[in-house]
Amino acid sequence: MGELHNLISIHDLSREDIDMILECAQKMEDIAVKRSKKYSSKIMACLFFEASTRTRLSFESAMIRLGGRVLGFADVAASSAGGKGETLADTIRTVERYADIIVIRHPLDGSARVAAEFSEIPIINAGSGSEEHPTQALLDLYSIKKMRGTIDGLSISLCGDLKYGRTVHSLGMALACYDVKVKLAAPTALKMKPAIIEEMKRAGIEVIQVDTLDEAIEDADVVYMTRIQKERFPDRREYDAVKGKFRLTEPDVKRMKEDTIILHPLPRVDEITADVDSTPQAKYFDQVYNGVVTRMAILDLILG
Numbered sequence: 001m002g003e004l005h006n007l008i009s010i011h012d013l014s015r016e017d018i019d020m021i022l023e024c025a026q027k028m029e030d031i032a033v034k035r036s037k038k039y040s041s042k043i044m045a046c047l048f049f050e051a052s053t054r055t056r057l058s059f060e061s062a063m064i065r066l067g068g069r070v071l072g073f074a075d076v077a078a079s080s081a082g083g084k085g086e087t088l089a090d091t092i093r094t095v096e097r098y099a100d101i102i103v104i105r106h107p108l109d110g111s112a113r114v115a116a117e118f119s120e121i122p123i124i125n126a127g128s129g130s131e132e133h134p135t136q137a138l139l140d141l142y143s144i145k146k147m148r149g150t151i152d153g154l155s156i157s158l159c160g161d162l163k164y165g166r167t168v169h170s171l172g173m174a175l176a177c178y179d180v181k182v183k184l185a186a187p188t189a190l191k192m193k194p195a196i197i198e199e200m201k202r203a204g205i206e207v208i209q210v211d212t213l214d215e216a217i218e219d220a221d222v223v224y225m226t227r228i229q230k231e232r233f234p235d236r237r238e239y240d241a242v243k244g245k246f247r248l249t250e251p252d253v254k255r256m257k258e259d260t261i262i263l264h265p266l267p268r269v270d271e272i273t274a275d276v277d278s279t280p281q282a283k284y285f286d287q288v289y290n291g292v293v294t295r296m297a298i299l300d301l302i303l304g
């Protein structure tokens, strides 16, 4: 693959690039346990203007396992952007003088791209508004490959908030590179953006839109659940009208194939009931660890 400086969108990567990252992530499984000193001279800054548990901590864990150091803030209120009204551009122009790579999460669409415009050092998008979350899509693909042995040939159902959920936007675009069948299951008000459906269809993959979880589960090899993105609704009443609409329960799992895997980027609210957790199909907590090795691969690719 060519030099990758920033990772802002899944569109920055070709199928070959994605496959290479997944292969590298697999090699990182061993290094993640043994640890490395490869990047002991490098510093990663995490700028999180929005809540995060897994993305920030797995990036930090990934960098530390590669021998690097980390700094940053996890709460916008503690930064000058929150407390004093500093612009994103000025924050980036400052932090690039403290670190070798920046991982940024921000509530606005386009924020990571703006950050990249002002930065001399690489920028990784860790979630930009409801737009994209490319590193989550890569760890989702890695999870599918690791758990099912392949991505090509699978029937994959993306369920829940397909309108505001950034993980399914990036994952949908990434799946357009593969030979898969995709079902999109969402309440009417939360359907997938037409541009992404078009992209998948143009790539020649079969895309079916359904309205219920029942239809999504049928014959699926992967059931990818998502949280309704309450914080992104312009109107609270719109959220109230759809909340709790899609809920995966243990009886639903009984109707799945034995080797179906259930994934979720987490955090979960109520869209997967607790009784699903102990079923063999529930893989969302195993998926969490894959974030560490996938992000090690991404950091290695950009810093290496």
Ligand code: NCD
Binding pocket: 054, 055, 127, 133, 136, 166, 167, 226, 227, 265, 266, 267
């Ligand atoms: C997701 C996000 O932030 O977009 N979380 C994550 O990074 N694993 C999903 C969500 O918040 O629902």
